[in-house]
Amino acid sequence: MTGLVQKTIADAGGTVSTTALALTDAPFSFTEAQLYEADEAHISSSGNLRYRTSGSDPTGSVGHRSNDFKVYGQDIVDLRVIRAGGADRTVFITLRIYR
Numbered sequence: 629m630t631g632l633v634q635k636t637i638a639d640a641g642g643t644v645s646t647t648a649l650a651l652t653d654a655p656f657s658f659t660e661a662q663l664y665e666a667d668e669a670h671i672s673s674s675g676n677l678r679y680r681t682s683g684s685d686p687t688g689s690v691g692h693r694s695n696d697f698k699v700y701g702q703d704i705v706d707l708r709v710i711r712a713g714g715a716d717r718t719v720f721i722t723l724r725i726y727r
Contacts, residue, residue, distance in 0.1 A: 637665060637723050645710075648687075648708045665725060669704045669723050670724070671721050672696045674695070676711075676717075677710065679708065679709045
């Protein structure tokens with residue numbers, strides 16, 4: 629994003645376990661307005677997550693797998709995450725806009 633300045637508009641952290649979560653769900657509890665305003669969501673985790681950006685729920689074995697990733701635009705609103713593997717994950721999410 630050359631020439632643009634990033635500004636953090638919100639961040640939140642919490643535990644992800646065996647239930648798929650949207651970013652509006654606890655423990656993150658971002659508002660829909662924040663998700664629609666954000667240009668980027670940066671997600672980092674203590675271990676691998678499974679995620680989908682289609683609005684469908686991932687499972688422990690279905691979805692992209694990563695412990696540090698970014699999503700953009702409408703994918704932020706549609707993002708769902710679940711832990712991959714046997715242990716819960718500590719997750720931190722930062723929402724940013726570009727100016």
